[in-house]
Structure formats: structure tokens, C-alpha cells
Amino acid sequence: MSEQAQNNIVVEATGLTKIFRDFWNRPKARAVNGIDFTVKAGQVFGLLGPNGSGKSTTVKMILGLLYPSRGVLKVFGEDPQNVEIKSRIGYLPEETYLYRYLTAMETLDFYGALFGLSPKMRRERSEQLLNMVGLAHAFNRRVGEFSKGMARRIGLAQALVNDPDLVILDEPTSGLDPIGCREVKDVIRLLASRGKTVILCSHLLADVQDVCDDMVVLYGGKIRAEGTLHEILREEKITRLEVPTLSDETKRELRSWLVANGIDESQIKLGNPVRNLEEFFLEVVKQAREQSVDTAGVQAGGEIPRYLIASEDGKALLDTLRRPSEPEPAAAKPVEQEQPKVDVDKLEALGAVHEAPKPEETQQEEDQAAKEAREKANKKLSNLLK
Numbered sequence: 235m236s237e238q239a240q241n242n243i244v245v246e247a248t249g250l251t252k253i254f255r256d257f258w259n260r261p262k263a264r265a266v267n268g269i270d271f272t273v274k275a276g277q278v279f280g281l282l283g284p285n286g287s288g289k290s291t292t293v294k295m296i297l298g299l300l301y302p303s304r305g306v307l308k309v310f311g312e313d314p315q316n317v318e319i320k321s322r323i324g325y326l327p328e329e330t331y332l333y334r335y336l337t338a339m340e341t342l343d344f345y346g347a348l349f350g351l352s353p354k355m356r357r358e359r360s361e362q363l364l365n366m367v368g369l370a371h372a373f374n375r376r377v378g379e380f381s382k383g384m385a386r387r388i389g390l391a392q393a394l395v396n397d398p399d400l401v402i403l404d405e406p407t408s409g410l411d412p413i414g415c416r417e418v419k420d421v422i423r424l425l426a427s428r429g430k431t432v433i434l435c436s437h438l439l440a441d442v443q444d445v446c447d448d449m450v451v452l453y454g455g456k457i458r459a460e461g462t463l464h465e466i467l468r469e470e471k472i473t474r475l476e477v478p479t480l481s482d483e484t485k486r487e488l489r490s491w492l493v494a495n496g497i498d499e500s501q502i503k504l505g506n507p508v509r510n511l512e513e514f515f516l517e518v519v520k521q522a523r524e525q526s527v528d529t530a531g532v533q534a535g536g537e538i539p540r541y542l543i544a545s546e547d548g549k550a551l552l553d554t555l556r557r558p559s560e561p562e563p564a565a566a567k568p569v570e571q572e573q574p575k576v577d578v579d580k581l582e583a584l585g586a587v588h589e590a591p592k593p594e595e596t597q598q599e600e601d602q603a604a605k606e607a608r609e610k611a612n613k614k615l616s617n618l619l620k
């Protein structure tokens with residue numbers, strides 16, 4: 235393979251296999267079973283398949299979190315265990331793990347710090363990303379109070395904080411309403427227009443249909459179908475013609491012309507196509523917004539961070555996809571600190587607390603034990619963040 239071609243390949247798997255073993259080293263599950271695929275730079279690549287088909291296991295091997303049992307896997311031409319490539323990858327896990335006592339701003343600031351970004355850059359990116367994912371009104375809310383959809387949105391923001399070249403999104407739209415799904419898809423398209431490579435795992439086929447250039451369909455750890463959307467879904471035996479609504483008379487004429495030209499009448503369908511439910515839902519919401527119907531919860535996403543928009547094309551694409559963002563309520567005011575850093579007072583137990591948010595729980599007064607744990611965590615953290 236030429237060097238040029240190699241440079242364009244972001245992930246290459248050959249005979250990739252993962253067998254989970256039990257305590258006695260006996261094979262327990264053949265999660266991924268000899269798959270080959272190639273992800274090229276700038277592609278949105280879909281890993282499709284029902285639950286349990288091996289998508290997350292494949293992703294974890296790409297991230298170097300699991301070792302392949304067999305086969306060869308290269309990421310940016312390197313072994314996935316190579317630490318240097320990690321900073322080029324952004325990852326949204328299937329379950330969003332958040333430190334529940336951090337606010338939304340502090341969460342992104344924390345991840346930015348892990349990637350060694352300067353305080354100024356952390357602050358700018360955090361604000362821009364939260365705006366983009368529709369959490370502008372929740373800058374200073376603790377993520378422990380977030381609903382599943384909100385947690386998913388901040389997870390997506392977190393995956394982009396290091397401006398990665400490869401973004402891996404595992405079921406990014408789970409828990410999101412159709413508007414949120416659409417916004418995630420818009421962000422994916424924007425990332426692709428900026429030359430980023432995206433790997434998207436999903437069992438929701440509608441998610442993938444609009445955004446993936448190339449895809450594999452997994453079942454039982456094996457690839458059952460692969461190719462571009464066009465190749466996979468093209469109906470070879472049907473021709474569709476779309477024109478503005480025809481009069482009944484024209485339809486009659488058209489039908490008899492087709493029959494006269496040898497088309498079986500029972501196979502001719504002439505009528506108005508049905509819109510898909512997603513388009514219909516988005517239209518209903520748009521109308522409600524225009525009539526200023528009140529809603530609680532997440533707002534539609536806003537401006538895309540400037541650092542994620544390389545070209546005017548990217549911006550133009552997004553402008554056509556989005557309505558202008560709505561004015562934010564007062565809670566969206568920027569944080570007051572000049573140089574925000576992770577608020578150690580609120581990080582209760584780094585290394586101990588690593589759980590998914592429980593939206594039903596509300597903020598509670600801290601008791602004595604929590605205070606002590608917090609002081610302990612302060613010490614740990616100040617050492618860590620030096």
C-alpha cells in the first residue's frame with residue numbers, strides 16, 4: 235500500500251477478534267469474531283447492529299481499553315495502546331459517567347485540564363461547547379441533577395473538548411428526543427465537514443441513515459453487510475420519479491402511457507409520498523416555538539464553537555440546518571472567575587465517585603461525613619492538578 239493511502243487510513247482492522255473468558259480461562263463470549271474494516275480520514279463510519287452484536291467491544295479495542303484476542307488493529311497507523319494517539323481521540327461512552335458534584339462548566343474544565351489545555355482555552359471551549367449542545371442555561375448546575383438527555387449532551391461536549399481528529403460516539407442519541415437526535419446528527423455532519431473522522435455506533439438505524447458515509451452491520455460479532463448507504467439501501471428494481479402534485483387527469487394519462495409501454499399496472503404506484511415521522515415532529519416543534527409555547531428542559535443547541543469550524547462551508551452547512559439560537563435565560567451568565575479551574579470544594583471524591591447521574595435526586599445539604607470526604611478529596615485533587 236502506498237504511503238499516501240496509508241496516511242488516509244485512521245483505523246484498520248484485520249481478522250479482529252475478542253473472546254471474553256471466564257475465571258478458568260474458558261471462552262465465555264465471542265463478542266467480536268474475525269472482522270475486517272477500514273475507516274478513512276474524514277469519513278463518518280457507522281458500526282451498526284442490534285444490542286450485543288459487538289459494537290462497544292470493537293470500540294473499546296480501538297481505544298486500547300481492551301486487548302484483541304486475535305487479529306491486527308491499527309489506529310493512526312499505531313498500536314491502540316500507544317499513549318501518543320490518545321490525545322487525538324474523543325470518546326463518548328455508551329453510559330455517560332460524570333462526577334455528579336461538578337457543575338457543567340467544571341466538568342468540561344476538568345476534562346480540558348486532563349488534556350493539558352490552558353485555563354483560558356478551557357473556559358472558552360467549555361462555554362462554546364455548552365452553548366452548542368443546548369446547555370447554555372445549565373452552566374452552573376451540578377451534573378448530578380441532569381436528566382439522561384442532558385447527561386448525553388454534556389458527554390458529547392466532553393468528547394470534543396480536546397478538538398480530536400477521531401471522534402468515537404457510542405450510541406450518542408440514546409435518551410435524546412428527536413430534536414436532540416437531529417442536533418447530534420448536525421454536529422456529526424459538521425465534524426465531518428471539518429475533516430474529522432467519526433465512528434458512530436448505533437442500533438438506531440435512522441440515526442445512521444442520514445450521516446454515515448460507510449458502514450458495517452454486525453450481528454453476533456460478525457460483519458453481515460457493509461458498504462456505503464447507497465450500496466446497501468439502493469432498490470435496484472424500482473424507479474422513483476418526484477414531481478409537484480399532478481392533477482387527476484395527468485395521473486390517468488401517465489398511468490395509461492406506462493401501461494401502453496409494457497409496465498404491469500398492478501406495480502405502478504402514483505400518489506403522495508408520506509413524510510417521515512422525524513420531519514413531522516420537527517415541524518410541529520418548530521411551529522410551537524414560533525408561537526412561543528413555553529417548555530422546561532433542554533433548549534435547542536446554539537452556536538457551534540469557532541474552533542470546531544474550520545471552513546466557511548462548515549458554517550454554511552450548519553446555518554442551513556439550524557434556526558438562530560434563542561436568547562438564553564439569566565442562568566446562562568458566564569462564570570465570574572477570571573481563570574476557572576476545577577472547583578475542588580465540589581469534587582467530592584475523585585477516584586471514588588464515578589457514577590452515572592441520578593436525575594431524580596435533588597441537591598441535598600452536605601452532612602458532616604460528606605464534608606470530611608470532601609476535604610480529603612481536596613487534598614488529593616490539589617496534588618493531582620498541580
Ligand SMILES: Nc1ncnc2c1ncn2[C@@H]1O[C@H](COP(=O)(O)OP(=O)(O)O)[C@@H](O)[C@H]1O
Nearest residue numbers: 254263265283284285286287288289290291292
Ligand atoms: N466484559 C465482558 N465480559 C463478558 N462478555 C462481554 C463483556 N462485554 C461484552 N460482552 C459480551 O459480548 C457481546 C457483545 O457486547 P457489546 O460489544 O457490548 O455489544 P453491543 O455494543 O453491540 O451492544 C455480548 O454478548 C456481551 O454480552
Ligand SMILES: [Mg+2]
Nearest residue numbers: 289290291328
Ligand atoms: Mg454497545
